[in-house]
Amino acid sequence: MRYQMLASKLIIHLIVGAGALLMLLPLYWMVVSAFKPLPEIMTVPVTFIPVNATLENFKGLLTETFFARSMLNSTAIALANVVLQVFFCSLAGFAFAKYRFPGREVLFTLVLGTVMIPQYVTLIPNYIVMGRIGWLDTWAPLIIPGIANAFGIFWMRQYIATVPDELLDAARIDGAGEFGTYWRIVVPIIKPGLVTLALFIFSTSWNEFLLPLVYLRSKELYTVQLTMANIFRVQYKFNYHWAMASAILATLPMGILFATLQKQFISGLTLGGLKG
C-alpha cells in the first residue's frame, strides 16, 4: 500500500512535470534565440545554450527599427484605456450595485447582452464610421469605443455589492453628495478590485492586434504587436534575431506585472479565462 502510494505520487509528478516543461519550452527557445547572433540561430545542429551570446539583437532592434517608439505608443494607449475604463466601469458598476432606479434590471441585462456581439459584425461598419469622422490612422478607435464595457461593469458591480450600505448612508448624511460618495468612500474600499481590473485592461490593450492592424497606417503610430508582426511578416522577412528580441521586450512589461502583482494578475487572467 505504501509503495503503491509512492508510485502514484511519482507518476503524477512525472506527468504534470512533463506538461509544465512542454509549456516552458517555446518560451525558453524564444529567450535563448533572442541572445544568439542570426547565423547561430540559423545553424544546424542547434545550440541549446547560446555559444556566442550577444546583446546586438536588442541594439539593432532599438536603433534600426521603430520598435522603441512602438513601446511608448502601446504604453500610452494602454494607460489611457486603463484610466478611462477603470473610471467609467466602476462608476457604472456603483450605480448598478447601490442604487434602485426604474429600468435597472432591463438596462443591466442589456449591458450583459453586449458581451455576445461578435467583433466581426461591428468591425466593417465601425471602420466606415471612423473614416467619416476622420479617426482613421489615429488611436481614437483603439480607446474610445471601449471606455465603458460590459465586462468591466459586471466585474465592478459584483465587487461594489460587497461594500456595506451603512458606510454609504453615513457619507450621504455627512453631505458627501452622490459623486463624492463614490469618489471618497467607494473607490478607496474597492482598490484591490480596481487593480485586478486595471491589470486585465492593460494586458488586453497591450496584446490587442486586430484593431491596430485595421486602423493604423503610419508607422510612427504603430503599437508593439503591430510592429512585431511587421518586422516578422512584412518588412524584414526572416530577421529571426530581431523578431525574438522584440518578442522578449514586448513581453517584459507583462512579465514585470506578473512577477510583482502575481495574485491580482492570476485573478485577472482568470477573469479573462471565463470571458474567453
Add this chain to the structure above:
Amino acid sequence: MLSAKWPKLAPYVFISPFFIVFLVFGAFPIAFSGAVSLIDWSGVKMGEFIGFRNYINLIQDPDFVRAVLNTVYLLLLSGPLTIGGGLVLAVLLNSQLLRFKGLFRTIFYLPMAVSLVVSALAFTMLLNKPFGLVNDLIIRQIFNQEPIDFLTNPTLAIPTLTLLIIWRYIGNDLVIMLAGLQSIPSDLYEASRIDGASPFQTFIHITLPLMVPFILFDAILTTVNTFNLFAEPYILFGTEGGANQAGLTTGLLVFRVSFKYFKFGYGAAMAYLLGVVIFALSLLQLRVGQKD
C-alpha cells in the same frame, strides 16, 4: 431644483457613458452592417442595392467554404484536446498527492499572459525547418528522423495551429475546470474512497458526470473562440492562409475580403453570417452557464 432631482438622476448619469458609446459604436454599426451587407460596396464608391446576392454568392464561394471547413477541422482537432486536456490537468492539479501546486498552476497559466503575436512568433521559431528546436534537437538528433515541415506543408497547417492553440489556451480550460471541480462536494469523493473505488473509477463515475455542465460551457466557449481566431493564423500563414490556403480560417477571410480587397458589402455579409452563428452559440453558452 438640481439638488432635489440629482440623487434620482445620478445613477442614470453614472451609467450613461456605456450607453452613449454602445449606441454609437455598437447598436448603430449592427444595423448599418446589415444594410451594408445588402449593397454591392467595393472600394471607395458605395454601390447599389443588390438584396441577398452577397449572401448567395457567399455560400457558392470556394474560399468561404474552404475557410469554414478549415475552421471546423481545427475545432474538431483542438477542441477535444484542449477541453479533455484541461479537465485531466485540473484533476491532477487538484490531487492531494501533488506538491508545488501553485508553481505548476502558474506555469500552465503563463502563456495566457503572452500576446498572440508573441506566441505565434515563438512557435514559428520552435517549429522551424530545419533549425527549430523541435526539428533539429528532438526529431533529428534524438529520434533520427527527417525534419517535419510544420509551417509550409499544407496538410500540417491545421495540426500546427492546433499545437499553438493547445499551448496558448489550455490555461483558459484549466481555469474553468478548476472552478468546476470546486463545485463537487468532497463527501462524494469520501464515499467513493470508502467503497474502495480506484481513482480511475472515481473519475469516470463521479467527476465526469458532475463536470458535464462545465465541459459544455467550455466547448461552446472554444467554438466561439475558434471562429474568432485571427492573429495566430495571420502570423503563421499570412493573409492568404499559406500554401493551398490550408491555414485559411474564417477570421482571416473576413479580414482579407474587407481590409485587403476592400469589398465592404461582401465582407459585411460574411461577418453577419458568421456573427449570427457565433451569437447563437453564445446564447446557448449563456443558457448552459445559468444552469449551474
